[in-house]
Amino acid sequence: MVLTLLIWLPILGAVLTALMPSAKSARGMAIATLSVGTALTLWVSRQFLLSEGGFQFQESLAWLPALGVNYTLGLDGMSLPLVGINVLICWLLAFAQDGSAGRSRLFMVLLLLAHGGVNGAFLATNVMLFVVFYELELIPLYLMIAVWGSAKKEYAATKFLIFTAISGVLILAAVLALGWLSGTESPIFDYTQLRQQELPLPLQRLLLIALLVGFGIKAPLVPLHTWLPDTYGESSTPVAMFLGGVLAKLGSYGILRFAMPLFPAAWAELSPWLALWAGVGILYGAFAAIAQKDIKRMVAYSSIGHMSYILLAAASGTSLSLVGRSPRWSVMDWYWPCCSTSLV
Amino acid sequence: MLQSLLNSLWLVPIYSLVGAVLSLIWVPSITRRTGPRPAGYINILMTLVSFLHGVGALVVVWGRSPLYWEVEWFRVAGLAFTLPVEFSTLTVGAIVLVTGLNLLAQVYAVGYMEMDWGWARFYALLAFFESGMCALVLCGSLFFSYVILETLTLGTYLLVGVWYNQALVVTGARDAFLTKRAGDLILLMGVVALLPLAGTWNFNELADWARSGTADPTALAWVGLALLAGPVGKCAQFPLHLWLDEAMESPLPSSILRLSVVVSTGAWVLIRLLPLLDASPVVQSVAIAIGAATALGTSLIAIAQIDLKRILSYTVSAYMGLVFVAVATRNESAALLLVMTHGLAIALVVMAAGSIISNCITQDLTQLGGLLLRRPVTAFAMAVGITGLVGVPPLGTSWIFQELVSQLWYEQRGLAILILLVNGLTAFSMARLFWLTFGGAPKQMTARSPEPIWLIVLPMMVLSGVVLHVPHLFWQWRVVQDWGVFTQHSGIAVIVSSLLGLGLGTLWFRRSRSGEPLVPWLVPLQSFLAYDFYTVKLYRYSFVWLVDRFSRLVDWGDRYIIDGIGNFFGVATLFSGESIKYTTFGQLQFYVLTIVGGILLLLLFVNP
Known part of the structure; x- marks a missing residue:
């Protein structure tokens, strides 16, 4: 039940925020909602048993059982820090947006919607449910970029939408194929069941590549990254914080959660190439960052480089490197707050 | 208790x-x-x-x-x-x-x-x-030492940049940070590479591992070279030496600490890694080469500087070079003692220099002079510092130099001569510094120059006392036992080199001939040394240029090729949409024809 609250409480809060009479009370409502969310997250992390693997706090509700699509949620050691980061950054953002940018009620509503959507993507254990949330958070974000950005905001927002939509289509295609190829009566989209399924290697390879490109756009990995510098550069600092601190995690989360464990054989086969790809991405991001004159674009490129570090850790696939990726994530999250304070 | x-x-x-x-x-x-x-x-x-x-x-x-x-x-x-x-x-x-x-x-x-x-x-x-x-x-632990070295690098950046509204301070802080980072980065590679090989980061266990001889010599050599890079950056050795003189832009009291102990942190790590470096002859010879080249090069550079603080910074590089040589030739205890005595002596010299700078408002040697009678206390402190720094018995370094020379004389005579030469050159440059500051007639900047506030004089005097008592400490610790060493060849050689340097320097600069080159045809050499072998320019036209060009190239490719492909699809979609727009004529027959044609095509595909 608590995981459902983590997702739907912000969305309920968004509705209430929209009904608030003034911008100030709307901000208060948003902060209150996020504070409750923070408290919930803290409680969850206190209750979380570190010694146990697998999903905890599992919830399950039949939705479309004939199609294998169910509302199942779960929290494990990988999603817990990300959920925490999500709520922390959003909480900070609600404070950072002091109304000077205008239309602050709309901003709070969108922020809460995006926050709930991202939490849903992190908590979903049904792959289709993940895709639904993954797509849903695009809508508020598109508006956040397009409304509060700088001169080229429409261009940046549309670019972001198109790139991410392509990413979504690829992931949807791969996920549908994965579900239908299970050969059972109704397709399987449940994460735990999918992990036990073994597909033939050529098929694995194909699906893995589709997922990698899909999540690679989101992460982003070179050369699928060109939406990112424009989006970061053109959006307002709080939105850029959300993009860099929270949303950018979805891509690498997808790689680590789905691409790697669902296709172990193909992953093992491709991993040397992935490591090479990551190495190129790291250098590419670093060099491109050196040449930037705009500080937001500079951070954008260095963040592209950092995402490749995560791919490198995933490609090397040792238990140590996989543990190492979570500090990297949190470092990334401090990045944007730091950047934003320096800009302010 | x-x-x-x-x-x-x-x-x-x-x-x-x-x-x-x-x-x-x-x-x-x-x-x-x-x-x-x-x-x-x-x-x-x-x-x-x-x-x-x-x-x-x-x-x-x-x-x-x-x-x-x-x-x-x-x-x-x-x-x-x-x-x-x-x-x-x-x-x-x-x-x-x-x-x-x-x-x-x-x-x-x-x-x-x-x-x-x-x-x-x-x-x-x-x-x-x-x-x-x-x-x-x-x-x-090597790992934690690395972490601490990094925080010290950050500290250097912040401390050099204390007065950050001056352009030179900004570049100085930046260069100090980046140069040390270059060394630290390579050190990190070594630290990370060492773990799978040795399975530990504990210095003592690493020493056991290196001595056990189970390690692959090639791997050991590579790791050793990487580990060497950190101390090279920290101790301002060639080719990462240029940050230290720029770092002199920091407030002088922080330079006291930096020149005496902070740069020595590199030497400290090097000494702790000695067993590891010892196991690989390649690393050893590289360490000796770097140390020797730096010691000789920077002691020459120091002679050509006119900035009081920069002379001292290059001298520190030279002494750290000697420490490298001492460590690499396994004279571990001599290296440690040299770090200590050098630290105390150079701290005193920096304090004395600061005492001059604080009320003469200049650190340019060409504007100083004639302070001997006006600033007797500072002159005394400076003289004590200088004699402590170069090998003048009975003060500290003379014992260490004697020991090193006698150790190296029969095995690596070149290095023994190098130590004597560096000692002589440093003595010369210190005599130059002393007499250009205190000798000759007073100039405009030094005409009115009293001793400064007691808060400056007191620490200076306390440290003078400590420096003078270093030999006493050596006796107490039984590091030295016998005055007789100074009657041996090595002892005499050290004394002669120091006296030669001090004497020549005194003779030449006694009457304050600042600014003039020794001999006219030496001018190019003088500028070559004064501008630090043109290292800054060399780096600007090599590494900096390459990175700058390459990053611009990447940026250009990113903008016009990779982003261009994405934009091409956008433009192509818009363009095709725009062109298809004109096919809407409003003629019903044409629409029906298109639909029939489409259905036929589909049927062809479905039923081959």
């Missing part, structure tokens, strides 16, 4: 951190109310506590076997991060040296920075430095 002083020695790095954190209270609004001074006093107090604690612990640990502790930080995926801590005479002694010098430097700063408002920041950074260095000497 006393034993608990030793057991709680891990508190020492924390004391100064507490001082640094307390300085945060002095934000501008509070500084306006109280003035900046209380922040400084708190830090001085904390340093005094550290110093007293260190001295107490030294009394306890003296002559006893070291105490080892291990603190586990965390354990993950089969890798345990444990912090080994070592309380031995050596480490506690190093703590006393660091905290003692920092105490003197901080008191000195009270006088020197009298008019400054940035005390809280400055003292907090000094405390941060002290804490880092104390932690480094206690820490027995």
Whole structure:
């Protein structure tokens, strides 16, 4: 039940925020909602048993059982820090947006919607449910970029939408194929069941590549990254914080959660190439960052480089490197707050 | 009671951190109310506590076997991060040296920075430095040493940049940070590569591993070279030497600390890694080559400088080069003693230089002169520092140089001669510094120059006393036993080289001929040395240029090729949409024809 609250409480809060009479009370409502969310997250992390693997706090509700699509949620050691980061950054953002940018009620509503959507993507254990949330958070974000950005905001927002939509289509295609190829009566989209399924290697390879490109756009990995510098550069600092601190995690989360464990054989086969790809991405991001004159674009490129570090850790696939990726994530999250304070 | 002083020695790095954190209270609004001074006093107090604690612990640990502790930080995926801590005479002694010098430097700063408002920041950074260095000497793990070295790099950047509204300060801080980072980065590669090979980061276990001979010599050589890069950056050795002279833009009291102990952190790590370097002849010879080249090169560069502080910074590089040579030739204890005596002597010289700069308002040697009678106390301190620095018996370094020369004379005579040569050159450059400052007739900048405030003079005098007592300490520690060594060939050689350098320098610069080259045809050589072998230009036209060009190329490719492909699809979609728009004629027959054609095509596909 608590995981459902983590997702739907912000969305309920968004509705209430929209009904608030003034911008100030709307901000208060948003902060209150996020504070409750923070408290919930803290409680969850206190209750979380570190010694146990697998999903905890599992919830399950039949939705479309004939199609294998169910509302199942779960929290494990990988999603817990990300959920925490999500709520922390959003909480900070609600404070950072002091109304000077205008239309602050709309901003709070969108922020809460995006926050709930991202939490849903992190908590979903049904792959289709993940895709639904993954797509849903695009809508508020598109508006956040397009409304509060700088001169080229429409261009940046549309670019972001198109790139991410392509990413979504690829992931949807791969996920549908994965579900239908299970050969059972109704397709399987449940994460735990999918992990036990073994597909033939050529098929694995194909699906893995589709997922990698899909999540690679989101992460982003070179050369699928060109939406990112424009989006970061053109959006307002709080939105850029959300993009860099929270949303950018979805891509690498997808790689680590789905691409790697669902296709172990193909992953093992491709991993040397992935490591090479990551190495190129790291250098590419670093060099491109050196040449930037705009500080937001500079951070954008260095963040592209950092995402490749995560791919490198995933490609090397040792238990140590996989543990190492979570500090990297949190470092990334401090990045944007730091950047934003320096800009302010 | 006393034993608990030793057991709680891990508190020492924390004391100064507490001082640094307390300085945060002095934000501008509070500084306006109280003035900046209380922040400084708190830090001085904390340093005094550290110093007293260190001295107490030294009394306890003296002559006893070291105490080892291990603190586990965390354990993950089969890798345990444990912090080994070592309380031995050596480490506690190093703590006393660091905290003692920092105490003197901080008191000195009270006088020197009298008019400054940035005390809280400055003292907090000094405390941060002290804490880092104390932690480094206690820490027995390569990994944590690396971490601490990085924080010291950050500290250098911040401390050099204290007066950040001056252009030279900004470039100095940036260069110090980037140059050290270059060394640290390679060091990190070595640190990471070492773990799968040796399975430990503990210095003592690493030593056992290196001695066991199980390691692959090629891997050992590569790792050793990478590990060497960190100390090369820290100790300002070729080719990463150029940051130290630029770092002289920092407030002088911080230079006291930097030139005496901070650069020595590199030497400290090098000494701890000695068994590892020892196992690979390649690394050893590279270390010797770097040290020797730096010692000779920078002692020559120092002679051509006209900036008082830069002369000292290059001299420090030269001495660190000698430490490299000493370490690489396995004269570990001589290296440690050299680090200590050099640290004390150079700190004194920097203090004396600061005493001049503080009220002559210039550090340009061509504008100084004639201060001998006006500034007798400073002249005395400077003279003591200089004689402590170059090998003049009975002061400290002469014993060490004698020892090194006698050790190396029969095996590596070139290195023995090098040490004598560097000693002679340093003596010459120090005599030049002394006489250009104190000799000759007074100039415009020195006509009115009294001794400065007692807060500057007192630490200077205390340190003079310490420097003069170094031989006494050596006797107490039984490092030296016998005056007779100075009648041996090696002792005589050291004395002759020092006297030759000092004598020639005195003869030439006694009557203050600053600015003039020794001989006209030496002008190109003089500028070559004065501009540090044109290293800055060389780097600008090689590495910096390459990185700059390449990053611009990447940016261009990103903008026009990779982003261009994405934009091409966008434009192509829009364009095709726009063109298809014109097919809407409004003729029903044409639409029906298109639909029929489409259906036919589909049928063809479905039923082949």
